[in-house]
Amino acid sequence: AQSVTQLGSHVSVSEGALVLLRCNYSSSVPPYLFWYVQYPNQGLQLLLKYTTGATLVKGINGFEAEFKKSETSFHLTKPSAHMSDAAEYFCAVSLYQAGTALIFGKGTTLSVSS
């Protein structure tokens, strides 16, 4: 069965510092992988996704993530945090079958201080 683990329910960084949000998955086959962001009182917005091909994926707002099959990880990074990055971030996985629901991690809340 697939599962997603996000290490750290809260991460705090200073403005300008590196952002690293960790995600590990468990799957019998390499899944499709996603990072979503949720700003307060809003729905989820796709940040980036990995399906096939290049393992380093670039997304919106300067975020990127690297798929590492050997480590079953898909960590999200951003070189320099901005105050507007404060939000909740969700990692999710999906099998190849179209139309199946995503399996989400429990989320990581990112706080950015000035």
Added chain:
Amino acid sequence: DVKVTQSSRYLVKRTGEKVFLECVQDMDHENMFWYRQDPGLGLRLIYFSYDVKMKEKGDIPEGYSVSREKKERFSLILESASTNQTSMYLCASTRTAASSYEQYFGPGTRLTVT
């Protein structure tokens, strides 16, 4: 532009009331989903539908039912609302033939049952 709308952003209902949450998508997507989001638990799948009049139970279907009479609309029904159903409800949709299976989310309905 892709759009998923939910009928209410905030809803307050009394225990025992029958509650309808409506979701509409304008992307001609075959698959629609209802998730429940609670702090520290991430998103959990309640029900999903892969076609009109078709439905499948998710991880936490107890106390809920759904209806999909038209392709663009997917309704979540709380037959007799209880306080433990106070939560944020998120609707999502995706295309069956999509190459990446990313889901598009509505803004959410924050339901309070008193």
